[in-house]
Amino acid sequence: MSVAVEPSETAAVPSPSEEWVEPGARPVSEAEVPEAIVRDARDFGAYARTGGWTFALKVARSVRPGGQPAADSAKVSAKAFGELAGCSAERVMRFYKAWDLAADDGLVPHFEALTPGGDVALPDADVWLSYYSSRSSAGSVRGHAITAAAEAEGIRPTKALEVAENPTALRAAILADPGTAEAARAALLDRMKEDPALQTEMARAIARTDGLKKAVAEESRAADRIGYVRQIAENGRIRTPAGQKVDAPAELRAEAERHLSLIDELDDSEDAGEWAGEAYETMKGLVAKTVDDDPELRVQERKTKFYSSLQKATKVFEELTLDDAADLDDIYEDDMVQRLEALQEAITTCISALRKASPGAGAGAGAR
Structure with a gap:
């Protein structure tokens, strides 16, 4: 049969985060407590104040420094200490190295100043983790890095x-x-700045993944377009469709600065591709209008474009004739001859037009 308990009789259970004090408690005397509990309490208090330094001291005063002959010291090796402690020599050496680092910083005495069983003042517990690593990997080259x-x-x-x-x-x-x-x-990007091998691996991985390759191509195009606008805004120079580099009019540069400021204000989470495309097309239109509105610049643009096309055609034809001049019997087709004849006719017509347009053409005709 269950017995109902009145609310007033229910014991209050303290929260784990609260310190519970027995009602009417008074300071306890060590004489009233078993010696084993007193010893454990003292050890606990020492560890609470000093943390791992308590055990590091036991190692530091008992394990002889490396290279010191056994005959010169009452201390033992890390291996022997580990066997007595029932743990590995590697674990002992992690405490040993922590003490050594602290000694170099002047926080604790060096090993030579310690004797077995001797006590010294120990640093606070919260400093311990700055010197000690519980992982064996910390001692490797990789661990140090x-x-x-x-x-x-x-x-x-x-x-x-x-x-x-x-x-x-x-x-x-x-x-x-x-x-x-x-x-x-972010960490990978920082690492790649100083690791060419990782750059290559990442580039290869992206190139082999269709979705990533497309995304990179789109971002690269957006970056190029933003660079085009930035060049105008910051340097005040424009590149015409034919490749001329001339000073940008003030209104065109101001428009580039406006678009650039909008792009620079975008959050990292926002896609700059659409903004870059709009800015790029706007700038291209304004550059074309700038060329068209300036008669002198328009003529120079046509001349530059003509020279550029002529240079490309010359290079292609030279490569064609040099590469394929020998052994034409193997590749002959009637269509080749017809195309070359048409090209020859076009070149002749172009030459005639240029000769008629030359400054001395009219004067020579009148003299005759």
Whole structure:
């Protein structure tokens, strides 16, 4: 049969985060408590104040420094200390190295100043993790690099080492969490600036992935278009369709600055492609209008375009004749001759037109 309990009789259960004090409690005397509990309490208090330094001291005063002959010291090797402690020599050496680093910083005495069983003042517990790493990977070249990078970022090396030792966990976090993915992206970009091999690998991976390849091409096109607008806005120069580089009119440059300011104000999450396309097309139209409104510039544009086309045609024809001049019997087609004859006729017509347009053509005709 169950017994109902009145609310007033129900015992209050303290929250785990609250310190519970027995009602009417008074300071306890060590004489009233078993010696084993007193010893454990003292050890606990010492560890609460100093953390891992308590155990590092036990190692530092008991393990002889490397290279010191056994006959010169009452201390033992890290291997022997580990056997007595029931743990590995590697674990002992992690405490040893932490003490050594702290000694170099003047935080604790060097090994030579310590004797077995001797006590010294220990640093606060919160300093311990700055010197100690519980991971064996911290001692490797890779571990040292990770530790240095973690310190530069202002985080505990143990956290970075843990992540480095669990790439599958890192992958899972990147796949599941946008914030982690963004941090990974930023880190990879920073790493690629100083790692050409990684640049090559990333470029190869992107080129082999259709979706990424298309996205990169679109971003590259947007970047080129923004660069075109930025060139006008910042340098005050325009490039005409024929390739001339001339000073941009003030109103055109102002329009480029307006478009550029709109693009620069976009958030990282916003797609700049559409804005870049609009700015680029606007600038192209204004450049074409600038050329068309200036008679002198318009003539120079036509001349530049003609020379450019002539140079390209000359280069192509020279390559054609030089590459295929020999062994024409193997490649002969009637259509080739017909096309060359048409080309010859077009060139003759062009030459005649240019000769008629030459400055001395009219004077020569009148003299005759």
